[in-house]
Amino acid sequence: MKGKVRRRTIFAFLGPAIVSLAVIGIAPLLFAAYTSLHNYNLTKLRKVKFIGLDNFTFVLTDPVFWDAMQRTFSLLVIVLPLQLLIGLGIALLLHQPGIGLLKTLTRLSLVVPMATTYSVVGLLGQVMFNIKYGVVNQLIGFIGIEPVNWIGDPENAFIAVAFWDVWQWAPFCALVLLAGLTTVPSEIEEAARLETPSWWIVLRHVQLPYLIPGITAILILRTADTLKLFDMVFTMTRGGPGSATEFVSLMIQRIGFRAFDQGLASAQALILLVVTIVLSQLYIRYFYKEVQQ
Amino acid sequence: MRAVSQKKRNSTASQGILLLIILVFCIFPFYWMVTTSLKDQIVALQTPPAWVFEVTFGNYTEVLFKDGVWENLLNSLIIAVCTTFLSIFLGCPAAFALARFEFRGKKDLWFWFITNRMVSPIVLALPFFLIVRNLKLLDTHLVLILIYLTFNLPIVIWICTDQFRAIPRDLDEAAVIEGASQWRIFRSICLPLAAPGVAVSGIFSFIFSWNELMYALVLTRNNAKTAPAMAVSFMEGYNLPYGKIMATSTLIVIPVIIFALIASKQLVRGLTMGAVK
Numbered sequence: 001m002k003g004k005v006r007r008r009t010i011f012a013f014l015g016p017a018i019v020s021l022a023v024i025g026i027a028p029l030l031f032a033a034y035t036s037l038h039n040y041n042l043t044k045l046r047k048v049k050f051i052g053l054d055n056f057t058f059v060l061t062d063p064v065f066w067d068a069m070q071r072t073f074s075l076l077v078i079v080l081p082l083q084l085l086i087g088l089g090i091a092l093l094l095h096q097p098g099i100g101l102l103k104t105l106t107r108l109s110l111v112v113p114m115a116t117t118y119s120v121v122g123l124l125g126q127v128m129f130n131i132k133y134g135v136v137n138q139l140i141g142f143i144g145i146e147p148v149n150w151i152g153d154p155e156n157a158f159i160a161v162a163f164w165d166v167w168q169w170a171p172f173c174a175l176v177l178l179a180g181l182t183t184v185p186s187e188i189e190e191a192a193r194l195e196t197p198s199w200w201i202v203l204r205h206v207q208l209p210y211l212i213p214g215i216t217a218i219l220i221l222r223t224a225d226t227l228k229l230f231d232m233v234f235t236m237t238r239g240g241p242g243s244a245t246e247f248v249s250l251m252i253q254r255i256g257f258r259a260f261d262q263g264l265a266s267a268q269a270l271i272l273l274v275v276t277i278v279l280s281q282l283y284i285r286y287f288y289k290e291v292q293q
Numbered sequence: 294m295r296a297v298s299q300k301k302r303n304s305t306a307s308q309g310i311l312l313l314i315i316l317v318f319c320i321f322p323f324y325w326m327v328t329t330s331l332k333d334q335i336v337a338l339q340t341p342p343a344w345v346f347e348v349t350f351g352n353y354t355e356v357l358f359k360d361g362v363w364e365n366l367l368n369s370l371i372i373a374v375c376t377t378f379l380s381i382f383l384g385c386p387a388a389f390a391l392a393r394f395e396f397r398g399k400k401d402l403w404f405w406f407i408t409n410r411m412v413s414p415i416v417l418a419l420p421f422f423l424i425v426r427n428l429k430l431l432d433t434h435l436v437l438i439l440i441y442l443t444f445n446l447p448i449v450i451w452i453c454t455d456q457f458r459a460i461p462r463d464l465d466e467a468a469v470i471e472g473a474s475q476w477r478i479f480r481s482i483c484l485p486l487a488a489p490g491v492a493v494s495g496i497f498s499f500i501f502s503w504n505e506l507m508y509a510l511v512l513t514r515n516n517a518k519t520a521p522a523m524a525v526s527f528m529e530g531y532n533l534p535y536g537k538i539m540a541t542s543t544l545i546v547i548p549v550i551i552f553a554l555i556a557s558k559q560l561v562r563g564l565t566m567g568a569v570k
Contacts, residue, residue: 005393005394005395005475007396009394009475009476010390010394010396012386012476013386013387013389013390013394013475013479014386014387014390014391014402016383016386016387017383017384017386017387017446017450018387018402020383020442020446021405021409021442021443021446021447024439024440024442024443025409025417025443027424028417028420028421028424029416029417029420031420031423031424032416032419032420035419035420035423090315093308093311093312093315094312096308098305098308098309098312099305099308099309099312102309102312102313102316103312105316106312106315106316106319107557108554108557109315109316109319109320110315110319111550111553111554111557111560112319112320112323112550112553113319113322114553114560114564115500115546115549115550115552115553115554116322116323116546116549116550117503117504117506117521117542117545117546117549118504118506119504119506119521119524119525120326120521120524120542120545120546121322123524123525123528123538123539123542124322124325124326124539124542126528126533127325127326127329127535127538127539128322128325132340133337133338133339133340133342133535134342135325135342137341138341138342141341167318167322171319172561172564175560175561176561176565179561214565217565221564221565224410224411227411227413228411228412228413228414230413230414230415230506230507231504231505231506231507231521234506234507234510234525235506235524235525235528248413249413249414249415249507252413252415252419253415253418253507253511256415256418256419256422257422257511262419262423265419266419266420269413269415269416269419270416272413272415272416273412273413273416276408276411276412276413276416277408277411279411280404280407280408280410280411281404283407283411284403284404284407
């Protein structure tokens with residue numbers, strides 16, 4: 001059957017999707033490339049002027065941009081290992097034989113954090129982490145900790161955002177890793193358990209190889225999602241206080257829509273796009289070998 | 294022997310306690326959102342927060358009818374449903390082609406689709422805003438329906454390609470011998486068999502569109518303002534109306550959680566775009 005399908009047929013199937021994605025997804029990028037080469041300020045549209053690569057050279061030497069990038073990757077480096085470890089713990093716990101009903105309920109409850117609308121998570125953060133009315137300070141008060149100014153203090157705001165991100169995505173890691181654990185052939189796992197009572201050895205030598213695809217997927221997707229991170233932080237802290245939680249997407253949004261400097265923001269966005277494309281390349285290399293041939 | 298069973302019982306008990314902690318940890322914010330939405334403003338601003346209080350539905354009637362949140366929910370619904378159907382309509386044939394036909398550039402096409410999943414929406418929001426403003430289309434449903442295709446179309450294509458691949462080729466080969474066209478094979482044989490997968494991709498597409506905030510914030514003002522954008526606009530000023538914000542949030546989140554639970558078996562697969570089966 002291979003090769004017998006006419007090109008016209010192939011195009012009839014693929015064309016509509018490709019054309020619409022190209023118009024919506026690529027045409028705007030060309031326009032962004034155009035604005036990035038201009039002095040394009042929304043408040044001074046009459047004075048748009050070609051300035052070559054000035055925006056790009058500015059961005060690449062701009063401490064604000066690099067600070068935001070660094071902040072984004074700091075968040076990732078703090079949050080990702082926690083999510084993986086907590087996720088792994090939950091997955092191992094759910095993989096053990098045990099109370100069936102409670103396990104099912106817990107597995108279903110893992111869906112709740114990742115399904116909660118990101119912007120609502122941020123709003124909830126405002127409510128729960130509020131210094132005066134927040135339940136978080138009440139709960140830590142029970143174990144004798146003084147109320148903490150979560151949202152108002154730069155360091156604590158960062159911690160609160162990180163905590164929220166862990167809450168939302170550790171369950172996702174758990175479900176991915178649980179899916180990995182169930183792919184271990186049960187004969188092999190049982191044989192290993194007869195050999196050794198240590199769960200660590202079983203994990204390290206028997207289960208880990210089956211978890212690698214899931215872990216790699218998590219690493220790459222979470223990296224991309226952290227570069228995209230906007231909704232939750234915007235509704236919770238607006239990037240503040242100061243710029244304590246201004247991650248890269250928030251920074252570009254501020255420059256483009258609150259400082260109105262579309263030219264500069266477009267240059268930043270295109271640099272972010274390049275980073276993302278490199279990342280996607282990695283993703284494909286690992287997971288879709290069959291299409292790589 | 295007894296020691297062993299004792300140990301076993303202990304480990305079951307500790308497993309039970311840990312599971313319970315995880316359960317509470319996952320659900321507590323949801324619980325807090327719902328209970329806060331049922332609090333009067335005075336109760337909501339109590340220090341320390343109240344756990345037992347008189348339940349009121351005042352926040353719901355106020356946001357829905359006085360602040361007009363029902364219109365925002367309707368906007369969200371219109372936009373999410375339209376963009377979902379549009380992505381299925383455009384995406385299914387493309388997925389069929391990717392699963393069944395061989396052609397040059399297939400690799401690049403896959404790559405392009407994945408990249409769309411990774412790109413930060415702010416990259417497109419900037420130029421899209423300027424273009425839409427020049428076309429005088431700001432604050433219309435159409436704009437959001439179209440821009441949401443950038444993340445929905447890839448996800449529909451990914452999930453459905455997987456589904457079409459799983460259908461044995463013998464079926465279409467038999468149909469080809471009978472003289473059926475590729476379109477006929479797609480419509481009458483493969484699409485019905487892939488229907489469950491198509492439905493799941495639709496659920497994903499709906500959830501992503503319903504949850505989206507950044508594009509909605511940038512591209513709408515009043516007419517097409519979605520519910521998340523509306524919830525954010527309650528955040529301005531002092532003395533935040535916590536009850537109202539949480540009531541709106543609850544109205545936004547409940548449908549998503551229902552859909553996510555329905556699709557919970559495929560959730561991981563969908564979120565990793567098929568990398569984890």
